[in-house]
Amino acid sequence: MNARERLREARRVVVKVGTSTLTHDTGKLDLRRIDHLVRELSDLRNQGKEMVLVSSGAIAAGLGRLGLDKKPQSIPKKQAIAAIGQGVLMHIYEKFFAEYGQIMGQVLLTKENSVRHNQYIHSRNSLLAQLSMGAIPVINENDAVSVDEIKIGDNDNLSAMVATLVDADALIILSDIEGMYTANPAQHPEAKLIPEIHEITPDIQNLAGGAGSALGTGGMMTKIQAAQVAMSAGVTMVIASGGREDVIRSVLAGEAVGTVFPARESHLKVRKSWLAFGKRLAGEIIVDDGCAAAMRSNGSSLLAAGVVDCDGAFHRGNTVRVLTEGQQEIARGIVNYDAETLHKLLGHKSGEFSHLVSGEVPEEVIHRDNMVLMV
Numbered sequence: 001m002n003a004r005e006r007l008r009e010a011r012r013v014v015v016k017v018g019t020s021t022l023t024h025d026t027g028k029l030d031l032r033r034i035d036h037l038v039r040e041l042s043d044l045r046n047q048g049k050e051m052v053l054v055s056s057g058a059i060a061a062g063l064g065r066l067g068l069d070k071k072p073q074s075i076p077k078k079q080a081i082a083a084i085g086q087g088v089l090m091h092i093y094e095k096f097f098a099e100y101g102q103i104m105g106q107v108l109l110t111k112e113n114s115v116r117h118n119q120y121i122h123s124r125n126s127l128l129a130q131l132s133m134g135a136i137p138v139i140n141e142n143d144a145v146s147v148d149e150i151k152i153g154d155n156d157n158l159s160a161m162v163a164t165l166v167d168a169d170a171l172i173i174l175s176d177i178e179g180m181y182t183a184n185p186a187q188h189p190e191a192k193l194i195p196e197i198h199e200i201t202p203d204i205q206n207l208a209g210g211a212g213s214a215l216g217t218g219g220m221m222t223k224i225q226a227a228q229v230a231m232s233a234g235v236t237m238v239i240a241s242g243g244r245e246d247v248i249r250s251v252l253a254g255e256a257v258g259t260v261f262p263a264r265e266s267h268l269k270v271r272k273s274w275l276a277f278g279k280r281l282a283g284e285i286i287v288d289d290g291c292a293a294a295m296r297s298n299g300s301s302l303l304a305a306g307v308v309d310c311d312g313a314f315h316r317g318n319t320v321r322v323l324t325e326g327q328q329e330i331a332r333g334i335v336n337y338d339a340e341t342l343h344k345l346l347g348h349k350s351g352e353f354s355h356l357v358s359g360e361v362p363e364e365v366i367h368r369d370n371m372v373l374m375v
């Protein structure tokens, strides 16, 4: 079964809708679009699917309510606008969902809700409980209290975190564009839509540009980051246009719309998904090609002999990214050494460790049980 066919069987679906889809060019909310979105979600819920909505738009709604036309620079002002706008947004969602006979629950998350294992589990349990009651959780980042240190920062990454958290079958990201193109069509009108992307390579990352509008956050870059998380966690992701009629239904009917990022086969256990996608990333380890091949094909642990460099002031127990020398992310995992020790040991076999550092050091830089492959 290919990825499009698998989408027909998706039971639990996360839909993310960006500011660009929820607003007119004037910056004001596009009520017709929001109504259609809620109607489609409600109809899919009526078909027995479990639906979760990750909605941006709080800042746009707040600006609209205050009669402002651009985001302020200061953090407290942005937070205030988000606080005002989130209420406006939820009022509209509640009104439309109630009209279509659905129950919704508001959930506001920050990075803090995922970095600690117990918080990750609490967030997961709350969302699963809402689904078991037949409700549609409507999620946004808690922008009113978030500052950079605790921010996820964009709702593309937030939606991938949510899809992982609830073990979704599919994540549909709705934007103001049909999918991922060979270049940003705003600057390159000749760019072509890419129907399917199997692996997030550095070449694919280079095709992704920033946001297309003043209100959007992250553009295609954050959508590609979300795809990498979703695919590795066993969630098939699709980027499609929120302006297309019945777009969610079409995606879930397996029709060839947008860009699909097929899930890798196995679903991760909750602990592994938290480890790779919930925790803060503290640094990077660069490995040689032989080591990358052993990790990818045999699921081998990462040994110091295969490490060529590392970056970041990470400590033992932190989660780090593992990259090839060509900058492709191949794994994430809990590191057994701090950065200083790894700098001394990289390129060496474990038999040589006692000459290089004092005291006991584990044989593996990252043990296979504490590692998630990203390719």
Ligand SMILES: Nc1ncnc2c1ncn2[C@@H]1O[C@H](COP(=O)(O)OP(=O)(O)O)[C@@H](O)[C@H]1O
Pocket: 017, 018, 019, 020, 021, 056, 174, 175, 176, 177, 179, 180, 181, 182, 183, 184, 185, 186, 207, 208, 209, 210, 211, 212, 213, 215, 216, 217, 218, 219, 220, 221
């Ligand atoms: N390779 C690309 N393919 C498609 N869109 C791209 C690409 N690179 C950058 N973009 C830009 O990303 C925008 C969508 O992201 P964004 O503005 O953040 O919207 P949203 O509010 O839906 O998250 C598109 O309108 C486009 O201008």
Ligand SMILES: N[C@@H](CCC(=O)OP(=O)(O)O)C(=O)O
Pocket: 017, 018, 019, 020, 055, 056, 057, 058, 059, 060, 082, 140, 141, 143, 153, 154, 155, 156, 215, 216, 217, 218, 219
């Ligand atoms: N949390 C913010 C949106 C952040 C964001 O990622 O925006 P977008 O790129 O439009 O999905 C808000 O509600 O305004």
